[in-house]
Amino acid sequence: RPGNLGVELRESGLEPVLALRVTASEPTGLLLGQWLNRADRPALTASFSGDGPLTDWHGRFEASAGQLAKLAGEVAMSAAADTSIAVSGNAVIAPLLPPELAALAGDSVPISARARVSENGVIALEALSIEMAAGQLNADLALTGPDRAIAGHLRANLAQLGPSSGLFGQPVRGSAELIATISGNDDRPRLRIDATGESIGIAGAGVSRA
Numbered sequence: 001r002p003g004n005l006g007v008e009l010r011e012s013g014l015e016p017v018l019a020l021r022v023t024a025s026e027p028t029g030l031l032l033g034q035w036l037n038r039a040d041r042p043a044l045t046a047s048f049s050g051d052g053p054l055t056d057w058h059g060r061f062e063a064s065a066g067q068l069a070k071l072a073g074e075v076a077m078s079a080a081a082d083t084s085i086a087v088s089g090n091a092v093i094a095p096l097l098p099p100e101l102a103a104l105a106g107d108s109v110p111i112s113a114r115a116r117v118s119e120n121g122v123i124a125l126e127a128l129s130i131e132m133a134a135g136q137l138n139a140d141l142a143l144t145g146p147d148r149a150i151a152g153h154l155r156a157n158l159a160q161l162g163p164s165s166g167l168f169g170q171p172v173r174g175s176a177e178l179i180a181t182i183s184g185n186d187d188r189p190r191l192r193i194d195a196t197g198e199s200i201g202i203a204g205a206g207v208s209r210a
Contacts (some may be wrong), residue, residue, distance in 0.1 A: 018057060021049040032065055036096065042066030054079040061089070068095040073111070081119045088112040103163040106133025134163040143186065150189055152182035161200065174200035
């Protein structure tokens with residue numbers, strides 16, 4: 001049976017009200033099989049729906065790759081002088097990943113993000129959070145002004161390095177933190193990276209703090 005895509009959209013009233021429903025399916029597994037290079041060819045299903053005034057709109061999304069991976073969450077949007085969008089959800093993706101990466105992700109990966117497009121032209125990813133078995137990833141990014149100045153941060157806090165042992169092929173212990181700072185503008189971005197570690201050990205060789 002071939003895949004399908006369906007879209008329903010309705011807008012009404014003096015105060016804009018949006019009703020949206022998007023569904024997609026590809027039951028043969030050919031798409032994900034080729035994209036993920038998997039012989040088991042998991043079927044793809046996805047949906048996104050929501051209803052409400054644009055000043056206080058709420059929706060929900062779901063996607064799955066057969067029984068191997070699932071993503072589900074909610075979206076909230078407020079469109080006025082500034083437009084803000086908040087997303088929260090949970091991803092189960094470990095069965096799709098190589099074993100060494102699956103250990104880093106864990107069984108469940110909570111995800112949340114908040115973005116804003118301001119009337120003055122500022123575009124900002126105000127917060128991004130991804131929680132994994134190995135630690136937490138946080139980020140923010142803003143483009144401001146006529147010269148498109150960039151200000152952003154990426155912080156990876158790996159409180160437990162044990163799940164990364166598969167990447168090194170031998171047991172690893174300790175914790176590490178990496179902070180990347182982005183500045184400049186979109187023509188000449190600058191990147192600074194700072195990293196620290198504590199009680200790091202790999203197969204008998206250890207570093208108490210770096």
